[in-house]
Amino acid sequence: MTETGPLRGRHRELAELDGLVERARAGRSGALVVSGEAGVGKTALLDRMVAARPGTGVRVERVVAWESEMELAYAGLQQLCGPMMGSAVRLPGPQREAIEAAFGLRAAGAPSPFLVGLALLGLLTEAADGRALLCVVDDAQWLDEASARAVAFAARRLDAEGIAVVLAMRTVGTVFTGLPRLAVEGLGHDDSHELLRLAVPGGLDRRVRDQLVAEARGNPLALRELPRALSPAEIAGGFSLTGSMPLESRIEQSLVAQLAPLPGSARLLLLLAAADPTGDPGLLWRASAALGLGQADFDAAKEADALTVGARVSFRHPLVRSAVYRTASQEWRRRVHAALADATGAGRDPDRRAWHRASATLRPDEEVAADLERSAARARARGGAAAAAAFLERAAELTPDPVLRGQRLIAAAEAKHDAGAPAAALRLLDTVGGHPLTTLQQALVVRLRARAGYALRRDASGPGLLLAAAQGLEGLDPVLARDTYIEALAAAIYGGRLGDAAQVTAVATAILRATPAPEPPAPEPAAADAPAADAPDGGTAGGGRARDLILRGQALLAAHGQEAAIGTLRQAQRAFLEQAPDSLELHWMWFASRAAQDLWDARALRALADRQVELARAEGVVTVLPIALSLLMLAQTVDGDLDAAEASCDEIDAIKDVTGHPLPQYGRLFLAAYRGQAGETERLAARIRADSYTRGEGYGLSAVNFSQAILYNGLGRFAEAVEAGRRELPYTHELSHAMRTLLELVEAAAHTGEQALAEQAFEQLAGVTRPVGTNWARAVLTMARAQLGPPGTAEPLYREAIERFERERIPIMVGRCRLLLGEELSRLDRRAEAAEQLRAAYESLSGCGLNGFAERAARELRALGQAPRARPYEPAARLTDQELNVARLAREGLTNRDIGARLFISDRTAEYHLRKVFMKLGIKARTDLRTALSDPDRPPAPAQ
Numbered sequence: 001m002t003e004t005g006p007l008r009g010r011h012r013e014l015a016e017l018d019g020l021v022e023r024a025r026a027g028r029s030g031a032l033v034v035s036g037e038a039g040v041g042k043t044a045l046l047d048r049m050v051a052a053r054p055g056t057g058v059r060v061e062r063v064v065a066w067e068s069e070m071e072l073a074y075a076g077l078q079q080l081c082g083p084m085m086g087s088a089v090r091l092p093g094p095q096r097e098a099i100e101a102a103f104g105l106r107a108a109g110a111p112s113p114f115l116v117g118l119a120l121l122g123l124l125t126e127a128a129d130g131r132a133l134l135c136v137v138d139d140a141q142w143l144d145e146a147s148a149r150a151v152a153f154a155a156r157r158l159d160a161e162g163i164a165v166v167l168a169m170r171t172v173g174t175v176f177t178g179l180p181r182l183a184v185e186g187l188g189h190d191d192s193h194e195l196l197r198l199a200v201p202g203g204l205d206r207r208v209r210d211q212l213v214a215e216a217r218g219n220p221l222a223l224r225e226l227p228r229a230l231s232p233a234e235i236a237g238g239f240s241l242t243g244s245m246p247l248e249s250r251i252e253q254s255l256v257a258q259l260a261p262l263p264g265s266a267r268l269l270l271l272l273a274a275a276d277p278t279g280d281p282g283l284l285w286r287a288s289a290a291l292g293l294g295q296a297d298f299d300a301a302k303e304a305d306a307l308t309v310g311a312r313v314s315f316r317h318p319l320v321r322s323a324v325y326r327t328a329s330q331e332w333r334r335r336v337h338a339a340l341a342d343a344t345g346a347g348r349d350p351d352r353r354a355w356h357r358a359s360a361t362l363r364p365d366e367e368v369a370a371d372l373e374r375s376a377a378r379a380r381a382r383g384g385a386a387a388a389a390a391f392l393e394r395a396a397e398l399t400p401d402p403v404l405r406g407q408r409l410i411a412a413a414e415a416k417h418d419a420g421a422p423a424a425a426l427r428l429l430d431t432v433g434g435h436p437l438t439t440l441q442q443a444l445v446v447r448l449r450a451r452a453g454y455a456l457r458r459d460a461s462g463p464g465l466l467l468a469a470a471q472g473l474e475g476l477d478p479v480l481a482r483d484t485y486i487e488a489l490a491a492a493i494y495g496g497r498l499g500d501a502a503q504v505t506a507v508a509t510a511i512l513r514a515t516p517a518p519e520p521p522a523p524e525p526a527a528a529d530a531p532a533a534d535a536p537d538g539g540t541a542g543g544g545r546a547r548d549l550i551l552r553g554q555a556l557l558a559a560h561g562q563e564a565a566i567g568t569l570r571q572a573q574r575a576f577l578e579q580a581p582d583s584l585e586l587h588w589m590w591f592a593s594r595a596a597q598d599l600w601d602a603r604a605l606r607a608l609a610d611r612q613v614e615l616a617r618a619e620g621v622v623t624v625l626p627i628a629l630s631l632l633m634l635a636q637t638v639d640g641d642l643d644a645a646e647a648s649c650d651e652i653d654a655i656k657d658v659t660g661h662p663l664p665q666y667g668r669l670f671l672a673a674y675r676g677q678a679g680e681t682e683r684l685a686a687r688i689r690a691d692s693y694t695r696g697e698g699y700g701l702s703a704v705n706f707s708q709a710i711l712y713n714g715l716g717r718f719a720e721a722v723e724a725g726r727r728e729l730p731y732t733h734e735l736s737h738a739m740r741t742l743l744e745l746v747e748a749a750a751h752t753g754e755q756a757l758a759e760q761a762f763e764q765l766a767g768v769t770r771p772v773g774t775n776w777a778r779a780v781l782t783m784a785r786a787q788l789g790p791p792g793t794a795e796p797l798y799r800e801a802i803e804r805f806e807r808e809r810i811p812i813m814v815g816r817c818r819l820l821l822g823e824e825l826s827r828l829d830r831r832a833e834a835a836e837q838l839r840a841a842y843e844s845l846s847g848c849g850l851n852g853f854a855e856r857a858a859r860e861l862r863a864l865g866q867a868p869r870a871r872p873y874e875p876a877a878r879l880t881d882q883e884l885n886v887a888r889l890a891r892e893g894l895t896n897r898d899i900g901a902r903l904f905i906s907d908r909t910a911e912y913h914l915r916k917v918f919m920k921l922g923i924k925a926r927t928d929l930r931t932a933l934s935d936p937d938r939p940p941a942p943a944q
Contacts, residue, residue, distance in 0.1 A: 007044055009191035016182055017049045020164045021058060024132040029158035029909075031165040033140075035172050036184035038319055039221030039251050042168040045184065046136055049166070058132040064318055065142035066277030068325075071390035072351065073382055074102040076147035077120065079278070080135065087126035088119075092901060095119035102146070102382050104351070110381060113146060114625070114655055117153035118901060124154060125161045125906040133163045139318050140176075141169040145386060145419075148175045153654070155179055157905050160912035186218020199224045221317065225254045252323035259306060259324070266300035267324075269293050270307060272336040274325040275359075278352070279312040286343035291335065334360045351375040354391070364400040372398070373408065376415070389415035393428065406435030414448055422452035443472040447484055454491055458695050460500055463492035467507050474514060485511050486551050486588065493558060496698020497731050508559035515552045546575035550591045562598070562735065563771045569595040573604050577611065589615075590624075593631045598735040600769060600777035602638055602808045609635040626652045626663045633667040637674065640811035642849035646671055647885060654904045664688050666703045673707035674714070674812070676852020681711045702728060702737035709744035714852025716859070721748035722757070732764045739768045743780055747820070750787040758788055779804035783817055786824075794824045815844035819857045826860060835866050842868045878920045886913040887921075891929040 007014065013034075020030050034042050050060055061083060069075040081099070088096050098115035101108040127133055137143065143151065152175050155165045172181060187195060192213045216222035259267060272287055288297070301307040306324075308314050315321040325333075338360035344353040354371040361368050376391035392412035399405040413428035429449050437445070447469035454462030466488035473481035489511060492504040549572035556565035576592040589612045596605040612628040629648045636645040649667040656663065665684055672680040685704045692700030705724045712721035725745030731738040742765040749758035762784050769777035779801045786797035798821040805813040822838035825831075838861045846854035858868045879887060882903070889899045899910040918924060921932045 007041070007048055009187050010041065010045060010184075013041075013045055013182060013184060014048060017045060017166065018052070020166070021049065021132065021134055024134065024162050024164040025058060027160060027162045029161045029163040031155035031158060031167070031179050033172055033176050033179050033181045034166060034168040034184060035170065035181060037219065038170055039219045039225075039317075040184050040186060041220045042184055043138055043317055044220070046138055046166065046168055050134070050136060058134050059127065060134045060136070061127075062136040062138070064138045064279075064314070065140055067142045067322070068275075069277050070142055070144050071387050072144055072355070073146040073379055073385075073387040074116070074144065074150075075277075076137070076143040077116075077150055078103045078147075080137065080147075080151075081120065081123055084123050084127040087123055087129075090126050091119055091122045092897060095122055095901075099123065104378060104382060108381070113149060114153075116146070117150045118904060120150050121154040121157055121904075121906055122900075124158075124163050124165075125908055128162050131162065133161075135163065135165045136168075137166070138168045139170075140167040141171065141173065145175070148173070152176050152179065153904075157654075157909075159905060159909040161906050161908045186216075187220060187223075188218065189213070192216065192218050192223055195220055195223045196227065199227050219251075221319065222251050225251055225258070251319055252326065255317075255320050255323040256327050259304060262300055262304055263297070265293055266297045266304075268332065268336070269297040269301055270324045271328045271332055272339065273301075273307055273313050273315070274321045274328075275333065275336045275356075276313070276340055279314060281309050281311070281313055283340065283343050284309065284313050287336070287339040290339045290342055334362065351378060351387075351391075355394075358394050358398060361398055364398050366398075366400055366404075369395040369398040369400075369404075369408070376411070380415070385415050385419035386421070389413075389419055389421070389424075402435050406432055406437055407441065409435070410441060410444055410448070413452075414444075417448060417452045417455070422456040425452040426456070440476045443469070443476055446472050447480070450484075451487065458697075460495070460503070460696070463488050463495070463499075463503050463507050466491055467510055471510065471514070481514075482547060482551060485514065486547075486554075486591070489551075489554055489558065490591075493554075493734075494697045494699050496734055497701065498693070498696045498698040504558050508555040508557075511551060511555035512559060515548060515555070517552070546572060546579060546592070547588050549575050550588060550595065553595060554591055557598070557735075561733065562768060566599065566771060569599060573599070573601070573608070577604070577607055590627050590631065594736065597634070598739070600772050600774045600780070602774075602776050602810060605631075605638065606635045626655050629655075630663065630667055634670075637670060638810055638812070640815075640848035642671060642674060643884075651904070664691060664700060664703075666700075669703060669707045670710075673711040674850050674852075676711065676714045676850070676855065678711060678715065681707060698731070698734070699736070702731065702734065702741070706737040706741045706744070709741050709748065711852065713744055713747050714850065714856060716856050718748045718751040721745075722752055722754065725749075725761070726757070729761065729764065732768060735768060739765075742768075743784055746784045746787055755788075762788055775804045775808045776810065779808065779810075779813065783813070783820070787820065791828065795821065798824070811844060812848050812850055815841050815848060815850065816853060818844065819853060819860075822857065823860055826864060831864050835861060835864050838864070839866075839869060879917060883913045883917050883920070886910055887917045887929055887933060890914055890917075890926050891933055 017032070017034075020032050023030055034045065036042050046062070050062060061080060063076070063079040065076050065079075081103075085103075088099060091099070095115050095118050097106065097108060098111035099119035100106040101111040102116050124133060124135065137151065140148070140151075151165070151167070155167070155176075156179065158165065167176065167179075169176070186192075193209070196209060196212060196216075212223065212227060259270065262270075268291060269288055272291065272293070273284055276283060276287070288294075298307075298309060302309075305316055306320055308316070315324075337356045341353050341356035341360055344356060346353055350371075354368075354375040357368050358372055372391045372395035376388040376395065379385075379387035379391060389412050392408050392415055396405050396408040396412055399408055409428055409432045413425040413432070416422075416425035416428060425448065429445055429452070432445055447466075450462070450465035450469045453465060466484055470481050470484035470488055473484060485507075488507050489504075492499060492507045495504075549568055553565050553568035553572045556568055573592055573595055576589055589608060593605060593608045593612065596608055609628070609631040613625070613632050616625040616628045629652050633645045633648040633652075636642070636648060645667065649665075649671065652663065652667065665688070669681065669684040669688060672684060685708060688700050689704050692698065692704070705727045708724035709721045709728075712718065712724065721744060725741050725748055728738045728741040729745070732742060742761045745761040746758050746765065749755070749761060765784055766781055769781045782797050782804065783801040786794040786801065789797070798817050802814055802817045802821075805811075805817060818837045818841035822834045822836075822841055825834035825837060828834075838857050842854050842857040842861065845851075845857060861868050882905075885903055886899055889902060894902065896907040896910040896914070899905075899914075900907040903910070914926075917929075921928075923929065923932050
């Protein structure tokens with residue numbers, strides 16, 4: 001078919017859109033971002049795609065986002081999901097509650113944006129219900145951030161549901177980066193001339209025609225609309241087009257000029273419709289009646305091809321709406337907003353009513369301001385920090401009482417900060433100074449200014465400013481003071497080698513002066529082999545006790561070193577494990593988990609990581625969940641389950657998609673290093689190193705050096721491992737990754753013959769393991785000592801380390817010890833014993849996924865004239881990563897819905913992957929999965 005008018009020359013774009021819908025009809029899903037400047041033809045393409053669907057069995061849901069609703073959390077999503085909410089009853093309980101809370105349909109706490117994203121995915125799947133579903137969002141650049149993240153989250157996880165999602169926007173924001181994209185560009189020269197000929201059927205002066213084509217730059221709307229504003233004289237040759245105005249503004253100006261002949265009442269009707277983004281015809285009729293507008297005005301607007309009133313109120317093009325609203329006078333805007341506020345039921349949509357009332361109000365009005373403040377509270381409850389900030393800022397502007405105005409400005413600034421807009425928060429705080437404030441309010445301003453400044457700049461001034469804020473809150477709000485102290489200490493510690501050591505000490509010392517010393521710790525276990533975290537605490541932990549202990553313990557660690565802090569940190573660990581933390585304490589558990597690492601306590605690390613993830617999931621605290629999962633990933637790596645650790649990284653990435661959480665990819669870096677993936681490790685290392693310098697956080701540099709030392713030791717590139725490990729020698733007092741790099745440096749230096757360097761690393765390692773005395777710490781030190789002694793002395797030390805690592809269930813270190821023991825026995829020419837250890841090392845390391853170290857063991861075996869035992873057939877090798885993940889969860893008894901929730905896919909996609917698993921493995925039921933995935937001798941199913 002030959003397309004004319006605005007679709008002329010759009011064959012490629014139409015084919016791609018139609019192909020997406022046809023794939024949905026065939027049961028496959030997909031998303032497409034259609035991008036291009038205003039007027040380039042995106043809406044025309046969407047119109048054509050939707051118009052071609054009648055009678056095809058495709059359900060269509062289409063919405064247009066509106067700029068005025070960008071501050072209202074989930075406003076765009078509510079428009080899209082409104083017709084589908086009848087299916088919400090079939091969603092899992094937490095997802096249904098989250099999306100209902102987001103839409104204000106139930107009284108609940110702030111919904112997890114993660115759960116809202118999952119709920120949207122489930123709702124789309126339920127709405128499709130076995131037939132194709134086409135969801136279209138025009139002007140998606142105006143979606144509020146919460147809606148945009150939820151839509152992008154769901155779009156990335158579509159697979160086998162029969163859903164097509166099309167998002168049209170002018171420029172592709174970061175939220176939608178990575179989705180398939182269709183860029184719509186201007187028409188070519190010939191198509192532009194033909195479209196202009198169709199727009200102006202009569203004669204057009206050649207000079208005018210050529211200039212219009214040149215100025216329009218192939219923009220179809222410009223080619224169609226700009227000539228309509230020309231007078232007969234201009235068409236005849238007197239037209240001169242100015243290029244000083246942006247094309248979008250020129251188009252809007254032309255559209256307004258076309259509407260100028262309409263009666264004033266009809267133009268007022270258009271403005272009324274433009275001011276209401278809901279498109280509700282009933283609301284428009286009620287408000288228009290209040291303004292004295294009638295049927296004649298509706299008829300005039302329709303005859304001008306500007307407005308259509310059907311099931312929804314719609315403009316012929318989104319730019320008509322924006323042009324009408326932008327060019328209207330402030331007086332007329334206030335009139336239509338007042339009419340819309342009166343026509344909007346206070347019980348049905350109180351927030352839009354409050355916003356319309358505020359837009360209709362010129363002078364301060366406490367009643368309107370209080371209404372906005374109530375809307376802000378509701379927005380907060382729905383997780384809309386940005387919306388709350390917008391309501392509060394406008395409320396402050398309309399507040400006549402200066403005391404109350406200052407209070408609302410502080411609340412607005414805090415909401416701006418929580419919404420990820422620290423610069424806007426600081427701007428609002430600058431306006432607070434002239435208002436009368438209480439002592440507590442002044443302290444809150446200092447705290448918020450310090451937090452927003454640090455979030456914005458992350459410079460060396462942050463810890464000092466946060467410390468001053470914490471000290472200012474002493475005696476006013478002890479809980480908030482404690483929270484601010486830990487933020488100050490964290491800011492100082494994160495700086496590490498890139499920060500100021502004196503500042504770390506100053507912050508830690510101030511914390512020690514401000515916090516009470518804990519009760520004497522319980523007696524240490526008689527046997528150092530038993531982790532201290534297993535000992536009962538005697539009930540010392542309760543209320544804020546865990547936070548007090550970890551705050552003081554971390555301050556002792558920073559100011560006086562490991563030995564001074566051990567007792568308090570152990571008490572803190574027990575406190576967090578023994579009590580049921582509230583959501584505030586959940587935010588503090590990262591420090592407890594870090595203490596478990598610094599104390600070489602594998603059992604406490606596992607328990608705290610599991611507990612934190614469990615609590616974060618149960619409470620929907622998505623801001624904490626990525627950090628909790630990163631700790632779980634570390635515990636899973638210690639356990640030798642790199643597949644599970646990778647699944648945790650997948651979940652972190654999924655949460656980052658929907659929340660924008662900035663957590664660096666440390667987990668991916670560690671996994672790539674352990675797996676011996678040199679290219680991936682170096683790629684991630686370069687990115688994290690650069691990011692660490694930019695943010696001034698030395699922690700990231702330690703993570704990079706530690707990972708590179710592991711990578712190169714596994715690959716047998718010991719000189720490069722020495723180079724990476726040596727960089728951490730001056731910073732081992734920071735513990736964490738710097739401390740763990742010492743063992744890698746001992747191994748690398750021993751292999752390169754740098755005895756003095758190996759012994760220096762050993763002595764520093766002894767300094768951070770001997771005071772702790774756990775099995776993990778003693779095993780690490782014994783493993784290191786074995787590599788430094790004269791020939792013939794290492795074997796008993798390696799066997800002791802192996803036994804201790806086995807007792808602590810740390811298989812990756814068992815495998816590495818066996819590798820080192822096998823290498824030692826080979827040097828002593830005890831070939832049979834060496835081969836036994838090397839073969840055991842190869843099987844253990846390859847089983848855990850430490851492929852670099854496993855290959856190192858295989859090379860040693862081949863040097864002895866033996867080949868590693870051929871790995872048995874693994875049926876899972878025929879499965880994709882997603883199929884394997886689905887199969888593992890199904891093997892554990894999870895339903896398709898549970899699998900979908902865990903893997904962030906729809907239950908139908910889980911079912912689709914499971915069918916493929918059955919086909920590839922040659923099985924017929926879930927009960928066969930346990931055997932099929934674990935039986936190494938099971939033959940593969942015939943290729944399909």
